[in-house]
Amino acid sequence: MARGPAKRLLYLYSCKQNYLSGVRNCLSTRFLHHSQPSKSQIYPFPFPHVPKKLQLPPPHFTQLTKFCIFLDFHGHSLCTLSENEKPVLKSTESIQCKADHEDMICNPETETIVSEDERLNFAKIAERDPLEIYKELKDTLKAEKQSRSDWDALNEIFRCFSRSGWASNQALAVYIGSSFFPTAAHKFCSFFLKRCKTDLVKYLASLGPGQEAEKFLFPIFVEFCMEEFPDEIKRFRKMVESADMTKPHTWFPFARAMKRKIIYHCGPTNSGKTYNALQRFMEAKKGVYCSPLRLLAMEVFDKVNALGVYCSLLTGQEKKDFPFSNHVACTVEMVSTDELYDVAVIDEIQMMADPCRGYAWTRALLGLKADEIHLCGDPSVLNVVRKICSDTGDELVEQHYERFKPLVVEAKTFLGDLKKVRSGDCIVAFSRREIFEVKLAIEKYTNHRCCVIYGALPPETRRQQAALFNDQDNEFDVLVASDAVGMGLNLNIRRIVFYNLAKYNGDKMVPVPASQVKQIAGRAGRRGSRYPDGLTTTLHLEDLDYLIECLKKPFDDVKRVGLFPFFEQVELFAGQLPDMKFSKLLEKFGENCRLDGSYFLCQHLHIKKIANMLERIQGLSLEDRFNFCFAPVNIRDPKAMYHLLRFASSYAQKLPVNIAMGMPKCSARNDSELLDLETRHQVLSMYLWLSNHFEEERFPYVKKAETMATDIAQLLAESLIKANWKPESRNAGKSKPQEKEDGYERPMSLIKLREGKRHERSENAEQLEKVTA
Ligand SMILES: Nc1ncnc2c1ncn2[C@@H]1O[C@H](COP(=O)(O)OP(=O)(O)OP(=O)(O)O)[C@@H](O)[C@H]1O
Numbered sequence: 181m182a183r184g185p186a187k188r189l190l191y192l193y194s195c196k197q198n199y200l201s202g203v204r205n206c207l208s209t210r211f212l213h214h215s216q217p218s219k220s221q222i223y224p225f226p227f228p229h230v231p232k233k234l235q236l237p238p239p240h241f242t243q244l245t246k247f248c249i250f251l252d253f254h255g256h257s258l259c260t261l262s263e264n265e266k267p268v269l270k271s272t273e274s275i276q277c278k279a280d281h282e283d284m285i286c287n288p289e290t291e292t293i294v295s296e297d298e299r300l301n302f303a304k305i306a307e308r309d310p311l312e313i314y315k316e317l318k319d320t321l322k323a324e325k326q327s328r329s330d331w332d333a334l335n336e337i338f339r340c341f342s343r344s345g346w347a348s349n350q351a352l353a354v355y356i357g358s359s360f361f362p363t364a365a366h367k368f369c370s371f372f373l374k375r376c377k378t379d380l381v382k383y384l385a386s387l388g389p390g391q392e393a394e395k396f397l398f399p400i401f402v403e404f405c406m407e408e409f410p411d412e413i414k415r416f417r418k419m420v421e422s423a424d425m426t427k428p429h430t431w432f433p434f435a436r437a438m439k440r441k442i443i444y445h446c447g448p449t450n451s452g453k454t455y456n457a458l459q460r461f462m463e464a465k466k467g468v469y470c471s472p473l474r475l476l477a478m479e480v481f482d483k484v485n486a487l488g489v490y491c492s493l494l495t496g497q498e499k500k501d502f503p504f505s506n507h508v509a510c511t512v513e514m515v516s517t518d519e520l521y522d523v524a525v526i527d528e529i530q531m532m533a534d535p536c537r538g539y540a541w542t543r544a545l546l547g548l549k550a551d552e553i554h555l556c557g558d559p560s561v562l563n564v565v566r567k568i569c570s571d572t573g574d575e576l577v578e579q580h581y582e583r584f585k586p587l588v589v590e591a592k593t594f595l596g597d598l599k600k601v602r603s604g605d606c607i608v609a610f611s612r613r614e615i616f617e618v619k620l621a622i623e624k625y626t627n628h629r630c631c632v633i634y635g636a637l638p639p640e641t642r643r644q645q646a647a648l649f650n651d652q653d654n655e656f657d658v659l660v661a662s663d664a665v666g667m668g669l670n671l672n673i674r675r676i677v678f679y680n681l682a683k684y685n686g687d688k689m690v691p692v693p694a695s696q697v698k699q700i701a702g703r704a705g706r707r708g709s710r711y712p713d714g715l716t717t718t719l720h721l722e723d724l725d726y727l728i729e730c731l732k733k734p735f736d737d738v739k740r741v742g743l744f745p746f747f748e749q750v751e752l753f754a755g756q757l758p759d760m761k762f763s764k765l766l767e768k769f770g771e772n773c774r775l776d777g778s779y780f781l782c783q784h785l786h787i788k789k790i791a792n793m794l795e796r797i798q799g800l801s802l803e804d805r806f807n808f809c810f811a812p813v814n815i816r817d818p819k820a821m822y823h824l825l826r827f828a829s830s831y832a833q834k835l836p837v838n839i840a841m842g843m844p845k846c847s848a849r850n851d852s853e854l855l856d857l858e859t860r861h862q863v864l865s866m867y868l869w870l871s872n873h874f875e876e877e878r879f880p881y882v883k884k885a886e887t888m889a890t891d892i893a894q895l896l897a898e899s900l901i902k903a904n905w906k907p908e909s910r911n912a913g914k915s916k917p918q919e920k921e922d923g924y925e926r927p928m929s930l931i932k933l934r935e936g937k938r939h940e941r942s943e944n945a946e947q948l949e950k951v952t953a
């Protein structure tokens with residue numbers, strides 16, 4: 181350990197307080213190690229036990245009730261010493277020790293100051309082989325007597341060591357788990373204290389609590405653990421190895437054995453990425469298209485079949501096998517990594533970075549056995565894809581795209597007035613409640629009729645609404661939608677109007693991320709549509725700046741993409757922790773898995789919540805539990821959760837799983853009936869999903885479920901056409917928009933609140949601002 185000469189020394193007036201020596205050692209060590217300490221090196225000092233308010237700022241003397249510390253913060257030292265000099269107080273007037281404390285103050289002359297000999301000795305100790313120190317400790321029968329202050333310092337050092345995040349983290353590298361680390365550290369402490377020699381103690385005391393002492397102790401600790409806890413280490417090692425996710429490209433040996441060519445169609449929305457990839461897909465002898473949504477898979481399935489290329493459809497819920505087809509359109513989660521393809525398309529590849537679903541895209545990219553893989557997406561994951569391709573050895577070709585026509589921002593906005601809505605507008609709101617409020621207001625105060633698209637609607641209903649909106653020959657000329665329109669759908673939208681630019685993230689309202697704003701705004705003015713020139717604006721003037729900011733913002737450069745273990749990995753991991761409950765097992769896996777810098781473990785809160793609910797069901801295998809956890813269910817909908825529990829119980833009891841749900845007779849007459857239809861459809865969808873993921877014979881009512889689902893989708897479509905009721909408020913606490921006599925007003929812009937500093941825009945700023953999305 182390099183040491184500078186002790187030109188300046190901290191002089192410390194101390195008392196016999198237990199913690200004082202620790203404090204002193206911290207200070208003196210830092211000071212001794214730097215001949216000319218800079219302010220940042222010595223301030224703030226770590227006074228772990230001294231109340232903050234008593235830690236006076238420099239350059240004052242700090243007088244505490246129990247002891248006095250005299251510090252030199254600015255180079256104007258209280259005691260300036262050259263090497264080997266003894267400390268001499270320059271000024272004593274400032275020492276305001278109260279009489280009642282004087283008896284506790286040591287004579288400075290007797291205080292230990294590190295001598296040159298001692299420092300040389302310390303340097304030797306610092307260089308010693310940890311194994312040798314460990315052996316010496318082991319062979320020592322009794323600790324040597326130490327001074328009170330050194331003893332206290334040592335205790336403090338070990339207290340810090342056993343709580344050290346650094347040490348606990350380092351210990352993982354030698355397979356000492358974080359839950360076992362405190363126990364191991366505690367045992368190491370007793371071992372050390374019972375055997376330590378004075379020179380070692382003095383050296384540690386000179387380092388004081390903190391990382392230096394930890395770095396010195398750690399290798400000795402490792403030697404101790406290797407000998408004392410071989411079984412724990414072995415067990416933990418096996419567990420960690422079974423949760424090793426550091427080389428995901430090695431998981432797919434067959435794909436690695438292939439010479440794959442990856443073509444990255446990289447560009448903004450509406451630039452022809454998917455179109456070009458699909459051309460290659462259709463030309464291929466055998467192809468697969470991986471979609472981010474069921475809806476888009478259905479769209480490609482229809483489009484490709486209409487063009488004369490036989491194509492099947494595979495989603496979690498449906499399998500439509502087209503006879504003699506060599507092409508398949510599927511959702512990305514369903515793609516097979518066993519099948520061989522000539523061409524594969526992975527659409528919306530930037531979803532690799534999605535915190536929950538990202539793993540499905542990563543798996544497809546790593547595992548697909550295709551000679552040619554076309555990735556379509558924005559540039560945010562381009563760098564990660566480059567890195568992955570260099571790991572896999574695949575050839576990467578980049579094709580960059582520009583938007584067909586720039587997106588134009590209308591600077592005048594709606595100025596809060598929904599009556600400004602025009603044919604071909606799509607109003608985007610981020611909650612179901614707002615969607616219905618907007619629809620209600622537009623239909624009440626204008627002659628326009630609205631179609632709606634939001635996530636809770638079945639894909640069939642969303643498609644039906646999209647078709648209704650795209651079709652010229654009806655009165656439905658306005659679309660009100662959630663961010664569910666953001667991906668891939670080709671709609672005849674002239675203008676995207678953001679009702680607001682904040683959404684609920686499950687906890688609080690947050691601004692909509694720029695990437696999502698771009699994606700949604702990009703729905704306006706698609707090539708080949710009735711409105712090839714896209715416009716976008718906001719309802720409120722206050723949101724406009726944020727919209728422009730988002731559209732101008734360059735794409736993020738994503739550093740890490742999602743991963744999730746396969747069942748086989750979880751099973752292997754479970755082997756190390758027998759009898760552990762499944763939800764706990766997942767938690768443990770998350771704690772112990774190792775990832776390299778290009779990956780993160782996808783969030784599994786949703787999975788854990790289902791795992792918890794299913795915990796009390798007996799008779800489910802680990803694999804059953806794992807599969808049930810991926811069932812598509814809205815975990816915030818108690819009715820849907822109840823049905824999932826019921827399905828799992830019947831399955832566990834080896835009974836045929838019943839739908840046990842009635843069919844409504846007519847379309848919804850109010851919002852609660854509409855909500856009920858949505859939930860029923862989701863339950864049926866879940867039944868169909870389960871039937872495709874478990875033995876089919878255990879789910880004998882698939883046909884019935886399909887019929888019911890189609891009928892409910894139809895009822896939902898009918899309900900939406902006549903829906904003119906106020907939405908049910910699921911969140912009583914949320915502020916509601918107020919209606920004015922002559923119109924409709926939305927609540928205050930959240931973006932405005934967030935960006936209070938933004939300057940006011942003049943109302944007559946009517947010039948159009950061109951921004952390329
Ligand atoms: N070369 C082309 N000839 C005819 N139509 C095209 C061509 N390229 C693209 N299009 C049409 O332009 C529209 C937008 O193209 P596409 O869906 O491929 O864009 P994208 O870049 O994938 O957009 P997004 O990011 O929104 O998915 C589609 O309707 C598509 O059919």
Ligand SMILES: [Mg+2]
Pocket residue numbers: 453454455527556668
């Ligand atoms: Mg696309």
